[in-house]
Amino acid sequence: MALLQIKEISERLQISARAIRYYEEKGLITPEKQESSGYRLFTEQDAARLQTIVSLREVGMSLEEIGRVLAQMEEGDSEDVLHHLELQRAVLFSQMIEIRQSIETTDRIIARGKEQKKLAWDDIYEWTASLKQSKQLRSNWQDHWNYDSYAALHDERVGGERSQQEYGAYPSYPFALHRVLEVVNPQKGEKGVDLGTGTGNLAALFLERGLEMKGLDQSIAMLREAERKHSGYEVRLGNFLAIPYEDHQFDFAVMSYALHHLTEEQKRLALLEIKRILKPHGRIGLVDFMFEDRQAREHYVRTLRDEGREDVIADMEKSHYADRAQLIHWFEEHGYVTKVEEIHKRLHFIYAVPARGHL
Ligand SMILES: C[S@@+](CC[C@H](N)C(=O)[O-])C[C@H]1O[C@@H](n2cnc3c(N)ncnc32)[C@H](O)[C@@H]1O
Numbered sequence: 001m002a003l004l005q006i007k008e009i010s011e012r013l014q015i016s017a018r019a020i021r022y023y024e025e026k027g028l029i030t031p032e033k034q035e036s037s038g039y040r041l042f043t044e045q046d047a048a049r050l051q052t053i054v055s056l057r058e059v060g061m062s063l064e065e066i067g068r069v070l071a072q073m074e075e076g077d078s079e080d081v082l083h084h085l086e087l088q089r090a091v092l093f094s095q096m097i098e099i100r101q102s103i104e105t106t107d108r109i110i111a112r113g114k115e116q117k118k119l120a121w122d123d124i125y126e127w128t129a130s131l132k133q134s135k136q137l138r139s140n141w142q143d144h145w146n147y148d149s150y151a152a153l154h155d156e157r158v159g160g161e162r163s164q165q166e167y168g169a170y171p172s173y174p175f176a177l178h179r180v181l182e183v184v185n186p187q188k189g190e191k192g193v194d195l196g197t198g199t200g201n202l203a204a205l206f207l208e209r210g211l212e213m214k215g216l217d218q219s220i221a222m223l224r225e226a227e228r229k230h231s232g233y234e235v236r237l238g239n240f241l242a243i244p245y246e247d248h249q250f251d252f253a254v255m256s257y258a259l260h261h262l263t264e265e266q267k268r269l270a271l272l273e274i275k276r277i278l279k280p281h282g283r284i285g286l287v288d289f290m291f292e293d294r295q296a297r298e299h300y301v302r303t304l305r306d307e308g309r310e311d312v313i314a315d316m317e318k319s320h321y322a323d324r325a326q327l328i329h330w331f332e333e334h335g336y337v338t339k340v341e342e343i344h345k346r347l348h349f350i351y352a353v354p355a356r357g358h359l
Contacts, residue, residue, distance in 0.1 A: 003032070003041040013050055020050065026063050028053055028070065059088050060095070083220055086237040094242035097273075098135060105131050137266050138241045143218060144318070145261065147198075151221035154199045167312045170257060171344045176287045179343065180254050181205045183351045184285040190251035195240060195274065196258025200226030200233055206254070207233060214250075216243060240270035245277045253278055255286040260319040267322060271330055284336075284352045290322035291346060297321065300345055316346075324348055 010017045023029050024040070029049050031040040042050075049070065056066045065084060072080040105127045113119045150157070157163050158170045165171060186192060186206055194203035197215035199222060206213045207230055215235035217223050223235045238244035240262060253274050262270055274284060291297035304313050324340065327350060331338050336352040343349055 003043060004047070006031075006040050006042070009042045009047055009050070013047060013054070015050060015054055023050065023053055023063075026067075028063065028067055056088075059085075060092055061088055079224075083237070086220070089236070090238040090242065090244050093238065093244040094138060097242045098138075101131055101134065133265075134269055137263075137269055138239070141239060141241055141262070141266060143261075147217075147219035148221040151199065151219060151225045154222065154225070155201070158201065166344055167309060169315070171347050173257075176343055176347065176349065177202050177205060177256055179341070179349055180256060180285045180287055181209075183339070183349070184252050184254060184283065186211050186252060191249065192252045192254060193245065193250045193277065195243070195253055195255045196261075197226055197235060198222045198258075200230050200235070202254055202256045203233060204230055214245065216240075216245070240273060241266060243273045243277055247276050248279045248282075249277050250282055251279055252283045252285065254284075255288070257288060259286060260289040260321055263320050264323070264326065267320075267327070268330055271327075271334070275334060281354055281356075283354070285349070287343065287347065287349045288322065289316075289319070289346050290324045290327065290348045292342070292348075293323055293325040296345070297323070321346065324350070 004012070006017050006020060009015075010020060020029070024031065029042075029046050031042045031046050033039070034041055052070065052073070053066055056069060057063075061069070061084075065088075069081055069084050072084070108127055109119065109124055112123055158173045160168070160170075162168050163170045164173050180202060184192075186209060188210070191212045191214075192203075192206055193214045193216065194200065194206070195216050197203050197217050198219075200215060203213045203215050203226070213233065215223070215226060215233060216238050217226070217235065218237065218239050220237055223237060226233060226235055236244045240258075259267060259270070275282075278284070291300060301313055301316075304310075328338050328340065331350070331352045335355050337355050338353075339351045341349040
């Protein structure tokens, strides 16, 4: 095998000799050294490794992460490498969304400055503070529920009779999923996305109708299970707060038992993200834990207390049941008309369509 000197490999790969030395310093490549001259000698394998390093740098991966990916590649662990790349894609989408928001804020400041010939410091502060707040909301989200550890058990849990009862973890599960399908009523040729897809049970109903469906979840183990169950179901790793799909891709978005993992503020951010990936006529069907409003929640909690169901109250408090009135308000403010159904006191279905569409 031909051995290349640093100048040759630098020219061939269009990477500066300085960068190559830097990667060597960081332990990412270990070229041989010619004893007599002390020159570095690179093998074809070093060249492939360097090419990989540069590509991964290009997608914004840190050197530390690159080191891990290279080690996994060497061990032939392609699943882990793919996981890294999927994480990286999610990070890039999140950065893109933040940059866009920064541009929008800057545009507003410029427009205000031009309009009023003078900048209102309060406005600037308010806009940049809201930018900072959305960044924090995005970065603060954590999977307190550890869904990766539930992936193998999810279908058993949702299928269990007790779990489907009123106080169970998945009340009315099959009914709720079918209701989403029925109301969203997808038409041939439409493209949809199941957000927080888990093992893909809701998406499956649409796939069975021959529709093109994509999925999203923050749990890699859930996604692997979804892919295993439904061949050809394309899913992406990512968060509702920075959805790794391009703008205006989908005719509809569906979601089941997932939105309650976000706080009220995070829900609003996620809804903006959902709106972004939908086509202008795109509709949303979501079924989740919520109460009609604050009074309804208080009433329900009082009833549970009277029945001695502190366990159900404790479970409810581990997540963020929505206030349906606030969700509806958000939809109306953003140009949607909605249809709501109470499946159970704490499980509701919301169908939202842009106002110029038809319910
Ligand atoms: C209770 S499971 C429901 C799964 C599926 N929709 C179903 O009905 O069987 C909730 C799913 O939402 C996902 N999830 C929760 N919060 C998320 C977030 N912020 N971004 C992406 N996925 C999220 C979890 O990883 C989990 O797979």
